[in-house]
Amino acid sequence: MTRPPRTRTTVRRLPDKQVLDRSALDAVLDAALVVHVAVADETGQPFVLPLGFARDRDRLIVHGSTASRTFRLLAAGAPSCATATIVDGVVVARSQFESSYRYRSAMVLGTFEALHGNAKREALALLGARLLPGIDGRRPPSDQEVAATAVLALPLDEWSVKIAAGDPEDNPADLDRPVWAGVIPLQHVWGEPIDAPDLLGGHTAPAAVLGWPQGRA
Amino acid sequence: MTRPPRTRTTVRRLPDKQVLDRSALDAVLDAALVVHVAVADETGQPFVLPLGFARDRDRLIVHGSTASRTFRLLAAGAPSCATATIVDGVVVARSQFESSYRYRSAMVLGTFEALHGNAKREALALLGARLLPGIDGRRPPSDQEVAATAVLALPLDEWSVKIAAGDPEDNPADLDRPVWAGVIPLQHVWGEPIDAPDLLGGHTAPAAVLGWPQGRA
Numbered sequence: 001m002t003r004p005p006r007t008r009t010t011v012r013r014l015p016d017k018q019v020l021d022r023s024a025l026d027a028v029l030d031a032a033l034v035v036h037v038a039v040a041d042e043t044g045q046p047f048v049l050p051l052g053f054a055r056d057r058d059r060l061i062v063h064g065s066t067a068s069r070t071f072r073l074l075a076a077g078a079p080s081c082a083t084a085t086i087v088d089g090v091v092v093a094r095s096q097f098e099s100s101y102r103y104r105s106a107m108v109l110g111t112f113e114a115l116h117g118n119a120k121r122e123a124l125a126l127l128g129a130r131l132l133p134g135i136d137g138r139r140p141p142s143d144q145e146v147a148a149t150a151v152l153a154l155p156l157d158e159w160s161v162k163i164a165a166g167d168p169e170d171n172p173a174d175l176d177r178p179v180w181a182g183v184i185p186l187q188h189v190w191g192e193p194i195d196a197p198d199l200l201g202g203h204t205a206p207a208a209v210l211g212w213p214q215g216r217a
Numbered sequence: 218m219t220r221p222p223r224t225r226t227t228v229r230r231l232p233d234k235q236v237l238d239r240s241a242l243d244a245v246l247d248a249a250l251v252v253h254v255a256v257a258d259e260t261g262q263p264f265v266l267p268l269g270f271a272r273d274r275d276r277l278i279v280h281g282s283t284a285s286r287t288f289r290l291l292a293a294g295a296p297s298c299a300t301a302t303i304v305d306g307v308v309v310a311r312s313q314f315e316s317s318y319r320y321r322s323a324m325v326l327g328t329f330e331a332l333h334g335n336a337k338r339e340a341l342a343l344l345g346a347r348l349l350p351g352i353d354g355r356r357p358p359s360d361q362e363v364a365a366t367a368v369l370a371l372p373l374d375e376w377s378v379k380i381a382a383g384d385p386e387d388n389p390a391d392l393d394r395p396v397w398a399g400v401i402p403l404q405h406v407w408g409e410p411i412d413a414p415d416l417l418g419g420h421t422a423p424a425a426v427l428g429w430p431q432g433r434a
Contacts, residue, residue: 008262033304033318033403038255038263043296045225046255046263050302050322079260085267087250087434089408092422095356096345097366101250105267128313137396139312149314168413179354180420181413186250186434191306191402196385203397205309217304217403217434 008109009160017162024161028106029055031216032084033131037062039073039080053082054123054130060108060154061115061123071150075114082154083107086217089185093168094177101164102183108159112152120151127151134208188217225326226377234379241378245323246272248433249301250348254279256290256297270299271340271347277325277371278332278340288367292331299371300324303434306402310385311394318381319400325376329369337368344368351425405434 011018019025029035035053040046047070051062060082064071074080089102115123124141132138141149168181190212193205228235246252252270257263264287268279277299281288291297306319332340341358349355358366385398407429410422 033307034302034320036253036255036265036267036300036302038253038265038298040255040257040261040263044257044261045296045326046257046298047326048253048255048265048298048300048324050253050300050320052318079257079262081255081263081265083253083265083267085251085253090349092349092352093355095358095362096341096349097356097358097362099345099349099355101269103251103267107265109262109264124313128316131307132309132313132316135309137394138310138316139314139391139394141312141314145312145314167411167415170415174356175415176417177354177356178418178420180410180422181416182422183411183413184422184426184429185408185411187406187408188434189404189406191404193397194384194400194402196398196400198384198387198392199398200393201395203395205397205399205401209401212401217405 009107009158011160011162017164019161019163024163025106025156025159026055028104028161029060029084031104032086033216035060035062035082035084037080037082039070039078041073052131054127056123056126058156060156061127061151063124063127063149063151066148066150068150071152074112074152075150077111080112080154081107081109087186089183091168091183092181094170094174094179094181098168098170104163106159106161108154108156110154110158112154115151115153121146123151123153124149133212135206188215190214226324226375228377228379234381236378236380241380242323242373242376243272245321245378246277246301248321249303250433252277252279252299252301254297254299256287256295258290269348271344273340273343275373277373278344278368280341280344280366280368283365283367285367288369291329291369292367294328297329297371298324298326304403306400308385308400309398311387311391311396311398315385315387321380323376323378325371325373327371327375329371332368332370338363340368340370341366350429352423405432407431
């Protein structure tokens, strides 16, 4: 599925990095552990919050405290932008100008909607499954915890994706400069589970953790 | 150095995670490879751009294309927010509600200023040294490349830092739940340098790359 180009999310800078395929959006969002969500207050001052999130088919789900001013602005329908970015390496070109990052980035524009009732509980369950994949047995949120949590959904309607996965692209005139050029990859790797200091009963980390997909960040 | 509390950057949610020491701000900014910068357009729609950046003492330096609409808004003095976040792991509590991330995050509010002339060239040189530490010999930007690049500085005046480096903090009533609890660390590791396909002359990656500090992301 390819989305039609939109004016506000048409990539103007480095347009060759833009990917229009919806599956690329899903892949970036499913790999990212946080999304940076912006909303402006009544003075026009934007705030950018890093939020854990989950993609639920055609929408992005975030949660936070109902007491958060930013969440109240979002829930009230203020225009927002959510951007998720993973840096995959440093591209070392012969010129400083062409040096850059390898990265995957997705930007979504739109308005969040607050979820309530069953929809809210289902979204919280999905967040738990997404943020702790394969880790079962957590105590589900109590009524009080659900009430203290704002759960918001942003439709994946207006979006753009940029992926830079390539090699240095130097000007031909720079190619014989007597220096190295290439990529220093940045790997994001899950480490050995660390037991909680107050762990009881000799429980060990779920085997699912060992199979968590790498490359998330 | 500890900054005085400010209303707009006083952490209201999970205030025990707030760190007021200026050295903590510097450490987070110096570890982060990208900063998510927000600015709103004339309709109030915010945009969040991931940008490579460098800290230069008491300011944050970003660069981008002079043709970028977002950079023009920033250079015109629109209020902005720059947030840098590194996820260091997943905290698996006995309850879903207390499960979360280990992370380091810094937020800076303020107004960018466009740099020109020598200040612009010096800031570009600093960006190069910061983004490619120990990698010398790149061709410096030409006059044309400098002219095509917008270089902006944001003072580190109004800011907040949140660091979550701890263990699960479950309610006492949840502690004997028969499940594992702990932390899955997320490590950010530089990999083996990859030669550019068009590399000439048998140059090898600078040794400095092997000493790049880990934990950046």
